[in-house]
Amino acid sequence: MNYGSLIFLGVFATFVASWWGMVFAPQLQIGSQQPKAPEGVSVAYPSVRPGIAAQGRQIYVSQGCVYCHSQQVRQEGYTFEVLFLGTTNQQATATALDKLGIKGGAQLIAAANETSPQLILTNVSLQQASAAETALKESGANASRVFIPTGADMSRGWGLRQSVAQDYLQEYPVQIGNSRLGPDLTNIGARRPDAAWHLNHLYNSRIEVKGSIMPAYQYLFDKRKIGRAPSPDALKLPPEFAPPAGYEIVPKPEALTLVAYLQSLQTTTPLFEAPMTQMPQSAPAGDTNAPSATNAPATNTPSK
């Protein structure tokens, strides 16, 4: 260890190895990903954000939102559910249902045949779900097993499925984030589609969320004298936050584009590597607007 060149070479070699492993190999695997249409959908995913939302992303980046807000939904586990979609052989299916330990076979069959798919097993393993599916199919019934991602983020309503590399292909700079001092924003556009809510919240987050610690972004708004008629863009503020009489608060373009970006944030497209088959749990009204599953897949579970 008395030769500088030896140390240099050794360090060089070990570092090159890690560079190949942690930079080059991942780049080969996920760096070459392209937007592609998921099964049964004709539009490639992810699509480019509309111009105004892309401008808003620059505001999001420059305001440093990433230091408190992540954009990643994390999955911790999964379970399966089995859906029963009707049968052609009621006798055999009733027996099969009975064997599976599911009570009320006759009503289930009637309901499934007449109205809607019936959820017959929840929170089961892949083996159990497959066995039930096979048994029902052998009895002449139509049944399918459904993949349900689980985790704290899903139960909190932050997303329906986990985020995967594919979701970020159109993002630059990627704002995945390492801190959750505020809520995750992966699906904020689905949770909070209302622009007026976002504008008020940016102007002073305490208007909309009591006790919020988010900074007020009042410098993204203009306070100005009301002219001949109030501006249609002016914020509708509760009295304790409102400007003095004769004045109004109007969002600057930065605030408007930022809100457009926030509204555009939603990952509601199921992917092969991140299946998503559960309809959103209905959330308390007014607090969390449940994600609107616009691209809902074919196998939505019925409301429970």
Added chain:
Amino acid sequence: MNGSTSTSSPAEQSREDLVRDIDSSTAAPLALMFFASLAWLVVSALLALVASVKLHSPTILANNSWMTYGHVKPAANDTFVYGFASQAGIAIALWMLCRLGSVRLFAPISATIAALFWNIGVALGIFGVLGGDTTGFEWLEFPTYGSAIFFASFVVLAVIALVTFARRSVRELYPSQWYLLAALLWFPWLYTTARLLLVWHPVRGAMQFLINGWFASGLMTLWLGSLGVAVLYYFIPKLTNGGQLYSRSLATFGFWTLAVFGPWAANLYQGVPLPAWIVSVSIAATVLTLVPLVATAMNLWHTRLAPAFDCSRIWFTTSLVFYVIASLCNIAIALCPISALTVAAESVQVITLYGFVGFALFGAIFHIAPRITGADLACGSRGKITWWCTMLGILFFSGAMFIGGMAQGHSLRDGPPYADSAKMMNGLKPFLRASTFGLAFLLIGNIAIFGSVAKMLRACCCRCCCFGDKSKNVKLKPAGAAR
């Protein structure tokens, strides 16, 4: 490495002259870099304090875009890393390479000019970040105009360090030199890879997150961590054991295991949107850094024979202890999913940056600054204030943030639904207040060390000795043997 003796035989006398000559060759660039880096340290603590206050009192300094949390927080981090730690670290590296190689610093005037530009680059970068002109990547926020000037200055200083190293008159290498050489290779590589693939020619999608994490991890363990370990390897034997290292083979082992495992870590945790194998490799590498940690820490711990708690040595003992704590916490956080995305990461960051790297650099500055300025070697009260305040600051801040982070992790997992996230944050407020308290202590400690070094430099400049060859005429204190 031989300890200095009080006898002044002709040989000893010429040795002391040589040492003084070496020290004086580094005086100009080091004086500038110490002063500037400690000034950045104070700025960094101020910004961190503002950011911390905002987390529990969001109405303070609210309506100013320069002072919004998303600007102040990254500015505080970057000021610490690029303004203080990297700058002070490379200054100390230059000094150690001169002393260990028994050689005068190569091109001190160029080094001084490079240091000047370094600070211009950092100032522009911080200005950009506070103004909202950021790249959007953690630890790499500097806009191009800041980062280009900063990095060009780094390259000049690194070349000067390598030329000085090549011209050394003592050919035998010491572990500190291994770490410095490696760090001088690692940092530019990490930095150019990250800037190239994130800013100039961006890679797609989640790859950016991976490279950002890989850079952040390398910045801590390979660049600042190596500087810290190099300082510990230099000063602990020198000050406590007459220059004798416990085991050179253990040092070799620790160095090469760090070189093999360290660069694979990428600050990832379970659940990030990347292929699972990448996350696993990163976590495994983080856990494997336990091997170099144990080797290095054991080696240094066994080296420390003399009582290690007097005012010049305690910095390094403290730093060694925090090196162990920081590395263990880092491993714990990589393994423990509950801490992901919480403020617990900030606690580990402060233990690493202030506890391990900070204490090592403070100790080295308190050792070197009197030798280049000719100031009194005795420990001042400011040193004590720095030690105590930094210690209390770290304990308050990281204690609060670690416990708070775990509580936050639990409420993120099992806590109230999204609708109540404000309630969840309010549960965190006592911890955030305690962390502000800790940062206030850190600020006082930083002001104390800045004041101490500024006073030495002022006294030195008043004697008109800070520039060029005139410094030779000043009678410097005996400074120990060359190595």
